Amino acid sequence: MSFILNIETATKNCSVSIAKDGQTILCKEIAEEGYSHAEKLHVFIEEVIAESGILVKDLNAIAVSQGPGSYTGLRIGVSAAKGLCYALNIPLIAVDTLKTLASKANVSEGKIIPMLDARRMEVYSEIFTAGLEMEREIQAEIIDENSFSEYKETLYFVGDCAEKCKPVLTKENFVFLEEIKYPSANEMSKISYDKYQKSDTVDVAYFEPYYLKDFMMTLPKKQ
Known part of the structure; x- marks a missing residue:
């Protein structure tokens, strides 16, 4: 136990x-x-x-x-x-x-693409099979009308990017599961x-989060 x-x-x-x-x-x-x-x-x-x-x-x-x-x-x-x-x-x-996010999608076919907002038209994304096997590693990518066009099977998008990505990703095989946000x-x-x-653990002393991009501090505008 x-x-x-x-x-x-x-x-x-x-x-x-x-x-x-x-x-x-x-x-x-x-x-x-x-x-x-x-x-x-x-x-x-x-x-x-x-x-x-x-x-x-x-x-x-x-x-x-x-x-x-x-x-x-x-x-x-x-x-x-x-x-x-x-x-x-x-x-x-x-x-x-992103795997945790993808696992919220209960689908039996196609691919699951979890996406998290990374400002403007950039997202953090990964691609999984319906069985949650990773097919493409995590990327920070800018979404445009050609994104994921090489895939012919149904693609299920989950995450907090539906509002900005849905108007751009309009192919018939693209399905947004908008209720799955976080x-x-x-x-x-x-x-x-x-x-x-599997004893798949990390070193407590040295483990660091996977930021993917460097932290950028925004300074307040001068009055």
Whole structure:
């Protein structure tokens, strides 16, 4: 029997779950425009552990979303996960954010393309089969009318980019599952458990989130 705490903070969705042997027991999350991760994350962690009827010492591992995504969100999630792993002396599991997002799409054919907003017409994207096998690695790419035109099968797009990408990606085989917007710790449960069983963990001391692009600080305009 194994209990894994899953932490997903790569997007506007601050999400935490407790899973037993790969099945989610309890998940708490909130998606807000103002990114409330710093205020909500530790509260959610305490609540899911308490309400699941286990103790912190019962945790066998911590899983954290590794990115790509929000620089600040990823830092908050990874810092919390590392702190718990250090304190409890348990392994850290890194989960591909886009795979977690793709796993929310329940399809039996075609390809799943999770996309997260990277400003303007750029997105972070990856391509998976319907069985969640990775077909193309993560890229930061600019979307235009020719994007993904080489694919003839049905492509299912998920993520927070529908509003800006749907007017551009208009081919008949393109389907936007607009209800699937953010990754969730709920879907991390199976992925993290599979990694745990294979001892697919990362070094707690040296692990860094996968930002994909360098952090750019924007200075306020002079009055």
